[in-house]
Amino acid sequence: MEKRVLGRTGREASVVGLGTWQIGADWGDVAEADAFAVLDAALESGVTFFDTADVYGDGRSEQLIGRFLKSRPDADVFVATKMGRRAEQRPENYSLDNFRTWNDRSRANLGVDTLDLVQLHCPPTAVYSTDAVFDALDTLVAEKRTAAYAVSVETCAEALAAIARPGVASVQIILNPFRLKPLEEVLPAAREAGVGIIARVPLASGLLSGKYTKDTVFAADDHRSFNRHGEAFDQGETFSGIEYATGLAAAAEFSSLAPEGATPAQTALRWIIQQPGVSSVIPGARSVEQTRSNAAAASLAPLSEATLDAVRDLYDRRIRAEIHHRW
Numbered sequence: 001m002e003k004r005v006l007g008r009t010g011r012e013a014s015v016v017g018l019g020t021w022q023i024g025a026d027w028g029d030v031a032e033a034d035a036f037a038v039l040d041a042a043l044e045s046g047v048t049f050f051d052t053a054d055v056y057g058d059g060r061s062e063q064l065i066g067r068f069l070k071s072r073p074d075a076d077v078f079v080a081t082k083m084g085r086r087a088e089q090r091p092e093n094y095s096l097d098n099f100r101t102w103n104d105r106s107r108a109n110l111g112v113d114t115l116d117l118v119q120l121h122c123p124p125t126a127v128y129s130t131d132a133v134f135d136a137l138d139t140l141v142a143e144k145r146t147a148a149y150a151v152s153v154e155t156c157a158e159a160l161a162a163i164a165r166p167g168v169a170s171v172q173i174i175l176n177p178f179r180l181k182p183l184e185e186v187l188p189a190a191r192e193a194g195v196g197i198i199a200r201v202p203l204a205s206g207l208l209s210g211k212y213t214k215d216t217v218f219a220a221d222d223h224r225s226f227n228r229h230g231e232a233f234d235q236g237e238t239f240s241g242i243e244y245a246t247g248l249a250a251a252a253e254f255s256s257l258a259p260e261g262a263t264p265a266q267t268a269l270r271w272i273i274q275q276p277g278v279s280s281v282i283p284g285a286r287s288v289e290q291t292r293s294n295a296a297a298a299s300l301a302p303l304s305e306a307t308l309d310a311v312r313d314l315y316d317r318r319i320r321a322e323i324h325h326r327w
């Protein structure tokens with residue numbers, strides 16, 4: 001598996017990583033044995049980058065990863081976690097005291113002295129212009145609670161503000177064939193500054209696999225049932241913010257662009273990893289099969305210019321008007 005340096009962390013991460021929101025919560029029930037099987041399949045497929053958060057299953061995702069890595073002491077996995085969502089979303093809660101408390105809980109959950117990377121978890125916009133927040137993050141590094149810090153963002157404007165902060169190692173942002181805006185300014189700015197880019201929601205919550213229909217039923221405790229219009233958190237996190245019907249039609253067309261031997265989901269991942277500036281893409285796999293198939297996208301040949309043009313054309317015709325101005 002190809003590895004790339006993850007921005008200012010200076011450490012390498014596999015170009016296909018693993019998102020682990022789904023093994024915590026909000027995607028229906030995932031049994032512990034299934035979660036371990038996914039982590040195991042990822043590692044066996046060459047994945048060395050896991051993305052988690054302190055709120056996924058209220059710590060369950062972190063704890064499972066911690067227990068799994070304890071059982072695999074030779075595995076050199078880079079674990080990125082997140083903090084900030086355990087408190088009400090007010091800028092003043094992004095304080096050094098809270099950071100220390102949240103970091104210490106994540107260190108205990110993951111079973112490490114020093115976190116590899118902690119990301120602010122889509123903080124309120126005012127946080128980006130608050131110097132004290134970034135001073136506090138520098139303090140966490142000085143105290144060796146975390147080796148590096150980063151920001152997971154909702155909008156391109158927030159990404160640019162984060163990139164301008166000299167201590168930010170990487171930016172996590174939604175980027176996929178149905179979310180092209182980060183290509184305009186965010187990826188070039190990140191490259192210029194040496195900041196890593198972690199591409200999340202790469203399959204538009206599974207839409208880009210082309211497997212859903214208008215009759216697909218998602219579990220009641222799956223955000224694809226309860227957050228389609230941002231009822232619980234930012235709408236952009238569910239189906240990339242696209243109306244389900246729009247997404248289905250666009251996904252059918254996207255599927256027709258998959259090269260021979262590649263699934264539509266692999267084509268989406270391949271599209272992401274060949275965008276200049278991307279460090280790692282973190283699909284959220286729910287089964288061993290999905291995990292292996294996603295990892296295999298790293299060894300596909302680059303998509304042709306004609307395919308890249310067709311993706312842009314599809315976006316412009318079907319999706320741009322709905323979402324381009326929002327995120």
Ligand SMILES: NC(=O)c1ccc[n+]([C@@H]2O[C@H](COP(=O)([O-])OP(=O)(O)OC[C@H]3O[C@@H](n4cnc5c(N)ncnc54)[C@H](OP(=O)(O)O)[C@@H]3O)[C@@H](O)[C@H]2O)c1
Pocket residue numbers: 018019020021022027051052082121122152153172200201202203204205206207209211237265282283284285286289290291293294
């Ligand atoms: N605010 C934040 O910082 C934030 C927000 C969201 C996500 N994230 C991170 O980003 C990660 C990835 O995003 P995501 O999980 O929301 O969305 P995603 O990766 O776009 O979609 C995940 C879904 O895609 C489907 N899938 C995965 N691999 C597949 C394959 N090979 N073939 C067919 N279908 C496949 C599965 O759907 P089925 O269940 O239908 O099979 C899976 O649940 C998360 O796990 C998390 O680590 C961070």
